[in-house]
Amino acid sequence: MGHSERIRIGIVGATGYGGQELVRLILGHQGTVLTYLAATSDVGDATALFPQFTGASLPNIQAYDSAVCAQACDTVFVALPSGASGTVAAELWERGLRVIDLSGDLRLPPDLYEAWYEKPAVPVKYLETAVYGLSEWNREQIRTATLLANPGCYATAVLLALVPLARQGMFAPGTSVTVDAKSGVSGAGRGTKLAHQLAELADNFFPYRVGAHQHTPEVEQQLGFSTRVLLTTQLLPMARGIYACAYIPWLHDMGEADVRQVYAEAYEDAPFVTLLPDEVIPQLKAVRGSNSCHLQTRLDERTRTLMVFSAIDNLQKGAAGQAVQNFNLMHGFSEMTGLSAYGLAP
Template identity: 45%
Template sequence: MFVSIVGATGYGGLELIRFLNNHPYLKIKSLHTSSQYGRSLNEENAHLMHMKDKLEEIDPEAIANNADIVFLATPSGVSSQLITQFSNLDIKVIDLSGDLRLQTPGEYEHWYKKTAAPRPIIEKAVYGLAEWNRKAIKEATIIANPGCYSTASLLGLAPLYTAGLAESTAEVIIDAKSGVSGAGKSPSAITHFSEMNENFKIYKVNQHQHIPEIEQQLGRWSQDMQPIQPITFNTHLVPMTRGIMATIYIKVNRQTSSAELVDLYKTTYEDHPFVRVQPLGHFPSTKQVYGSNFCDIGVTYDERTGKVTVVSVIDNLVKGAAGQAIQNANLLMGLEETAGLWHSPLYP
């Protein structure tokens, strides 16, 4: 089966290439860019010196004629323009941007400050949180790959909502940190070495675009079907290259115990190979998922406050982007979910 990548020179596109080069069934047919076409991929990517592929223009019809799947690893606002052309062609689409995730009219424009994709296409797109939407993903033609912060946060919260321990009125506080690669490949003042080195920054305070995405999915899981209480969600940049840690605080509706919660999480994710639940009293670090498609979760209960603390870690470029996109592609094409992704994290 053949795949094409639009936005092949960004961090997400390059990570797709890294994994697809070792995929047993999905083979790269073409690589596309809006600004560097005609050049060799390895000209500005020395780690890919062994690859001689030429970057091509973005021609949806030509891509559809030669590939089974196209990954749109583009910045927000680009996929929404391309998706109309691809939706009329015989090709499956996996969009890594945020352009197709938000279903409520007006939400995308409010949070992303860009023009939304056509409403019928947004409604057709399936949210690709693989562990929780397998059936719909397998039957989809367009997949909205979840955001990186959203993936870590939602995988951490899902067992509490689906088991009825959390209600729509529950107060949720998510304190999230990311490596600098989460800001993308284009240089900026905030990612400049002298600004970021030995520094720790909060950004987009109460304004991050993953807020409505998380609330949307929590609303789908909420068993009392009431509108979700707005979450408190803030993000920070850490002077490291990769990784996300989401530390989540939520009050549950009955007394529980740390042991009960660990059992709940282990039972919930026992058939999901990429989610690893920590033993009682243990909590994950970003290093233990580095370069991999794993999400590691630790959970505990504070009897004094009646709140649950969940710690969820992922590699933002893998489980938070390219790895999850390939996981979705595997499901979409009827392949083993772990195909091409069953790699140990890089260590040390």
């Protein structure tokens, strides 16, 4: 593909961790050219700010201006904090761009958004237009989307584990699923915070936002609202990765082999989501730096509990990677374009 035919990409919120990962992925995507970077702080030379991009030819980071952005780009990724991101996404979409928003602003109906995010929602018009970008479960709608709500990191890890069962009607109405999830701290963003300083977080582990994490309604919405989810979110002393353990009261007589079959079929054509061989437990290191999701199941007969384990890189499949996957679907690229890296182990 000639350079002049490439899709011109902008990233608004380029300096956050999601934004940096988008830059990294777009630089390796052969159908695109990066033409616009904006941020609310840290404007200037991108490679001075981010030495990992030394040698790359990057546009300067500028203060966001919708007209300038619209002129420079065909498609824009918006990766601003929730509360700011949706408005920018809507504005650029109104200017005729295709927009992929990585925040929580376009994922929920207004009442749920306002209850869990404690901020005003964007106008309902945009919420109705936005397509939810859980790639493996919404491919057809994503292909024609012009405004896309990219899923949350925890929500992605949990939904890839639970949707196969939900679509098979395997949760009795009223079932409560307990999800104990752990995340690397990059998920909390690049803003400084005492609890996220290495001196505090190294050798440490603790839950946060217990029972109140805003990805809870996002998960319940995709499961159809008949299943309640208790989502415990916890910080791991590492930069990247989400590990979710879902505990499902198992009232069926369906055995583990049948459950495995459900997953195998669900992800038969999904290049990034894999039910691992029976004896292999997912681990975070195997997916770090890749867009993969590794799944595993275990049925505990003693307590009649089905466990589903799910591991992703929060900045890839949980954010920028899935955003690029959705971009590929929206633009007719192969789903894996620019996303073929394997996990960086060791």
